[in-house]
Amino acid sequence: MGWRRFATAKLASLLSRNPNLDPSIFSGAASAAPSAPSAADVLPFLGCRQRKKLRKKLQSPRVRSIQPDAGRRxxxxxxxxxxxxxxxxxxxTKSFLAGLPGHRLPxxxxxxLHRELGFPRGRKVSHFAACHPLLLHLPRLPPDSKPYLAFTPLMDSLLEEERALMDAMEPQRVTTVRKLLMISAGRRIPLAKLHHCRLLFGLPDDFRDQVRKYPDFFRIAVDPDGRHVLELVEWDPALAVSALERDFVPDEARVRRTFKFTIPHGKSLPLEEDDERRLNSLTTLPLVxxxxxxxxxxPWSLEAEKYRVxxxxxxxxxxxxKRAWIHHIVEFKEExxxxxHTYQMLLKQPRAFYLAGTAMNWAVFLKDAYKDDGSLIEKDPQIDLRSGASLAMKAARQAGLIWSLLELATCMRLGL
Structure with missing residues (x-):
């Protein structure tokens, strides 16, 4: 929560200088879906050719929702x-600039370096920085030299606090990596995969170097193909307890309802709701x-599916x-x-998981970890830090848009 208060205090000055700034961007809750009409609502008003073209676009994996039933979204x-x-x-951009000396780039x-900075080819960097004036600026050091792309003092302070928080949370992150190795096949994971998914687990950018500080837990090996692999040194039975097993004693009823592995039966076997629930519990429990x-x-047994779920x-x-994009999950397919059939497997467990996004890029949410309004039940300190940074990004974009409109209105009044 300290990060959110820090970022909000920095951004609240925008409201005092600019009363037109929407204060709703400073709220921590997730905003609702846009109220504007969707493209599908426009279909009845288009011609036949335009309707066919738009309908084809709506069926594209880039646009089509991963949830086929709109009523269940x-x-x-x-x-x-x-x-x-x-x-x-x-x-x-933040990750790339943070690794450069002085956090700046000509x-x-x-x-x-558009690919490393994360914006499309052809996008002007100056325009990109202007969209985020609270986070990026273009200083000249010295004043008569060429401009640099650099962080603002606000962003530098956020990075310093992020580094301090990561240092304080290092023991918890070490435990997370140990548990990841314990659920992986062979108790080993390539370092490149962990580095690719480091933001998911709150790992620092120099994670691959920091693991050498813990020889009692980790060992780095080199595969014949040249890959550096992180291996578990010693199994810890105290860590081999899943989240569901920890919750079983305080909330047994919820854990029993989390997964459902049904027994297919024909209509010739009429079952009441209680009988069907008892029958399914025979295959659902015990979990693996x-x-x-x-x-x-x-591979295709019921126990194997329970294990994968x-x-x-x-x-x-x-x-x-408590969520991840599908490409992060597929990254560990072998481990x-x-x-x-991972998609079909997750669809069969709507009580435990929710799939959101488009058919091309979708995310998996752990439903029990969220409240009804979409906020996390238990927040990691780094979540508040990221929330403060995201608020700064949204405020920067809105502030930049407002000042652009004011500048345009001034030019129109002056007849320019």
Whole structure:
């Protein structure tokens, strides 16, 4: 919460200087879905050719929702995914600039590094920085030299507090990595995969170097193909307890309802609701621990499916925000013994998981970790830090838009 108060205090000065700034951007709750009409609502008003063209676009994986039934969509989860998509470019820029000396880059070189900075080819870096005036600016050091792309003092202070928080949370992050290794096949994961998913677990950018400080827990090996792999040194039985197992004693009824593995039966076997629930409980329980050896299970057996579902549940419970994009989960396909039917497997567990986003890029949410309004039940300190940074990004974009409109209105009044 300290990060949110810090960022809000920095941004609240915008409201005093500019009363037109929308104060709703400073609220921590996820915003609802946009109230503007969707493209599908325009179809009846178009011609035949335009209607066919638009309908084809709506069926594209880039646009089509991963949730086929519109009545079952949860707007607060969809809003979180939409917000992440808007901030993904500035997040890449932040990660890249934070690793450079002085946190700055010559503007002439920034355009060539569009992929590393996270914005599309052809986008002007100066325009990109103007969209986030609270986070990025273009100073000249010295004044008569060429401009640089650099962080603002506000962003530098946010980075310093982020580093201090990561240092304080280092023991918890070490435990997270140990548990990840314990649920993986062979108790080993390539370092490149962990580095790719480091933001999910709150790991620092120099995580690959910091693991060498813990020789009692980790060992770095080199595969024949040259990959550096992180291996678990010693198994810890105290850590081999899943989130569901911890919750079983205080809330047994909820844990029993989390998963559902049904027994298919024909209509010739009429069952009442209570009888069907008892029948399904015979196959649902007992669950298979994600810390067991999944290689010993038959690939297409019921126990193997229980194991894979449990592994994904435990993987999501180890993340900061209790959610992950599908490409993060597929990244560990070999380590978690996942199959190509992961999507269908998750769809069969609507009580435990919610899928949000488009068919091309969708996220998996751990439903029990969220309240009805889409906020997390238990927040990691780094979540408040990221919330403060995201508020700064939204405020910067809105502030930049407002000042552009004011400048345009002034030019129109002057007849320019």
């Amino acid at each position: 949860l707007l607060h989860f969809e809003a979180i995914v939409h917000s992440d998509a808007q901030l993904r470019f500035i997040t890449r 503007l002439a070189d920034a355009g060539k 621990s994600p810390y067991s050896n999944g290689l010993e299970l038959k 449990g592994v994904i549940h435990e993987f999501l419970s180890l993340t900061l925000e 978690f013994n996942l199959t190509k």
